[in-house]
Structures are given as structure tokens and as C-alpha cells.
Amino acid sequence: MPADFPKVSIITINFNGTAVTAELLQSLEKITYPDIEVVVVDNSTKTPGHELSIRFPWIKYLETGENRGFAGGNNQGIELATGDYIFLLxxxxxxxxxxxxxxxxxxxSDTTIGVVCPKILYFDEPDTIQFAGFLPINPITGRGFSIGYLEKDKGQYNEARPTSRAHGAAMMFSRAAMEKVGLMAELFFLYYEExxxxxxxxxxxxxxxxxxxSKIWHKESISTGKGSTLKTYYYGRNRLLYLRRNTFGFQxxxxxLYYFIIAVPKNLLGYLxxxxxxxxxxxxxxxxxxFSNGSADIHDKK
Structure with missing residues (x-):
């Protein structure tokens, strides 16, 4: 295989959504890149997607037997992957x-690039942008905004550029960078881990x-559902966890101060x-x- 086409390992997680995963695999069957492997990590707790390995015999299929979350499932896929680049999709x-x-x-183009993301559009509205990069996260409020969010795609974000972080729906990183950084932190389980x-x-x-x-189309919130209590729990838990792991010094x-004087009362009052x-x-x-997981507990898994 020419050096211009290093092997790419595409990792995706199936969680009680075999039909949706099959649609992705059908999409991947049509790609033009000549050297890929596709790893399907099945975290299903109801009906595992055994049929996927039969319908798509070219995939690597791994059934975990439990819901290991986004990070845990992807980590298992990374350990099984053999590509020069790893794409979480x-x-x-x-x-x-x-x-x-x-x-x-x-x-x-640059060995200092560790992660790259495509333009992400909404599947149901394929001319509408979900992601065209991110503005930096404020280290005090934990808030950051998606560039181009809900804008019609008229080519206004067609210039490649550095971004503050990747979108978890589609992020590719090099094996060389991953071996320096390590695997994802599994204590997040769902949301904020990317x-x-x-x-x-x-x-x-x-x-x-x-x-x-590069473009993909995202069918937003199929796994957890919009407005689910599961999402509320992990967003509330992991926003603070992320800040505890990534904010330092006086910040x-x-x-x-901001979180407990403003953010927490605002959320609680809103629900009340x-x-x-x-x-x-x-x-x-x-x-x-x-409160029940101190600093030692949140930094033991990198």
C-alpha cells in the first residue's frame, strides 16, 4: 500500500441500535479510501448486534457484554485497532x-497535528451545520460554543484551521500521538470524555x-434521547469533573466560585x-x- 494511504481504523460503538449501525456500515462500504478497517464495539444491553458481523463480514466485531460507555467502548476498539490513524465515529x-x-x-501535512475533525452536518437537514470547529472552553464557566451551529452551509466555513477541541461524533488521531497521550479516561463514561x-x-x-x-451527517441524540435524565445526570456530573481535571491555579x-454561586443554583432553580x-x-x-470522588479518584485514570 502506498505511503500516501496509511491504514485508518474506524471505530464505532453499537448500543442497542443495530439498525442505525448497519446504516453507517452501508455508508462506509461506499468510501473511496483504499486502506481501512472497521471495528464495531457492541455495548448493547438489550439486543446485541450479532447480525452485523454476518451482514458485514469485513468488520471486526467485539461484543463487550455490558455498557462500557463511550470511553470504555472506544478504548476496547483502540486496543483492537491496527491502523496508523484511529477514527472514532x-x-x-x-x-x-x-x-x-x-x-x-x-x-x-504536519506532525504536530494530533487530532482532526470533519465538518458535521445534520442528517435530517443536510445543509445545516452542527460543527465547524469550536471556540475555546472558558476555564471558569466550562462553557464553549460550536462555530457555525445551526447555520446553513453556504461555504462560510470552508477553510481548514486549528480548533480548540474535537467533536466526539467524529474525531481522528494518529497512533503516534495516542501512544504518548494514552487511552480515554473511562471515569467519564458518557459526555465530556472527548x-x-x-x-x-x-x-x-x-x-x-x-x-x-471532509463531511459527515449526524443523526443527533439517537442513543440517549433528547432531554433524557441520563443525559442530565452525566452532563451535570462530567461538566464539573472536566473542570476539576483541566482547570489549574487561581482559575x-x-x-x-462561579460553579457553586451561579451555575448550580441556576440549574436547580430552573428545574424547580x-x-x-x-x-x-x-x-x-x-x-x-x-463530592464523593476526590482529587486522587479523578486523576487515577488518564
Whole structure:
């Protein structure tokens, strides 16, 4: 295989969504990049996707027997992967046939690039942008904004550029960078783990890039559902966990002041006003998790 086409390992997680995963695999069958392997990690707890390995015999299929979360499932896929580049791709996506070539070319253009992401559009509204890069996360508030979010794609974000972090739905990194940084932190389980991972890549000296010549389409929130208590729990838990792991010095003091004087009361009051006790409980339980897991507990898994 020519050096211009290093092997790419595409890893996707199936979680009780075999039909959606099959649609992704059908999409991947049409790609033009000549050297890939596809690893399907099955975290299903209801109906495992055994049929996937029969319908798509060219995949590597790994059934975990439990829900290991986004980080845990991807880590198992990474350990099974053999590619020079590793691409974490949500199962609720579909890709353009030529989506890999621009990503590989961008990675090969500069050895300091550790992670690269495509332009992400909404599947149901394929001319609408979900992701065209991210603005930096504020280390005090933990907030960051997606560039181009919900804008119609008119080519306004067609220039490749560094971005503050990757989008977890579709992120590719080099094996060389991953071997320096390590695997994803599994204590997040769901949400914010890719943001934490990106901070570790940056601390290791790598940059993160947005490459708009590559496009995918995302079927948002199929796995957990919009507005689910599961999402509320992990967002509440992991936003603070992320800040605890990635905010330092005096900024950490300001972060705690902002979080407990403004952010937490605002969220609790919002749920109380709505009478939404289910989400109130989920948010509080996520917050309480951080009280019972000290600094040693949150830094033991990198």
C-alpha cells in the first residue's frame, strides 16, 4: 500500500441500535479510501448486534457484554485497532464517500497535528451545520460554543484551521500521538470524555484541526434521547469533573466560585420552576458524585 494511504481504523460503538449501525456500515462500504478497517464495539444491553458481523463480514466485531460507555467502548476498539490513524465515529452518522482522504492529508501535512475533525452536518437537514470547529472552553464557566451551529452551509466555513477541541461524533488521531497521550479516561463514561482527551493531546504538544473538505451527517441524540435524565445526570456530573481535571491555579478557585454561586443554583432553580423533579434529581446526583470522588479518584485514570 502506498505511503500516501496509511491504514485508518474506524471505530464505532453499537448500543442497542443495530439498525442505525448497519446504516453507517452501508455508508462506509461506499468510501473511496483504499486502506481501512472497521471495528464495531457492541455495548448493547438489550439486543446485541450479532447480525452485523454476518451482514458485514469485513468488520471486526467485539461484543463487550455490558455498557462500557463511550470511553470504555472506544478504548476496547483502540486496543483492537491496527491502523496508523484511529477514527472514532458515532454509529448515528453517515459519511461522504471521499471523507477520509482530506483528513489523512491534513494529518500528514504536519506532525504536530494530533487530532482532526470533519465538518458535521445534520442528517435530517443536510445543509445545516452542527460543527465547524469550536471556540475555546472558558476555564471558569466550562462553557464553549460550536462555530457555525445551526447555520446553513453556504461555504462560510470552508477553510481548514486549528480548533480548540474535537467533536466526539467524529474525531481522528494518529497512533503516534495516542501512544504518548494514552487511552480515554473511562471515569467519564458518557459526555465530556472527548473534551478531556483533547486537553491531554494539547498538553502533550499537539494541535487539533477542523478540516471542512471532509463531511459527515449526524443523526443527533439517537442513543440517549433528547432531554433524557441520563443525559442530565452525566452532563451535570462530567461538566464539573472536566473542570476539576483541566482547570489549574487561581482559575480553579474562580471556577468553583462561579460553579457553586451561579451555575448550580441556576440549574436547580430552573428545574424547580418547571416542577421537573426527575431532572432535578438527576442533576443533583451528578453533582453529588463529585463530592464523593476526590482529587486522587479523578486523576487515577488518564
Amino acid at each position: 458515532n454509529n448515528d452518522t453517515e459519511v461522504a464517500p471521499d471523507f477520509l482522504e482530506p483528513l489523512v492529508a491534513r494529518m500528514q 473534551m478531556d482527551y483533547c486537553e491531554r493531546f494539547k498538553r502533550a504538544g499537539y494541535t487539533i484541526w477542523y478540516e471542512p473538505k 480553579r478557585v474562580l471556577m468553583y 420552576i418547571k416542577g421537573d423533579t426527575a431532572h432535578l434529581k438527576a442533576f443533583w446526583q451528578g453533582l453529588a458524585w463529585n
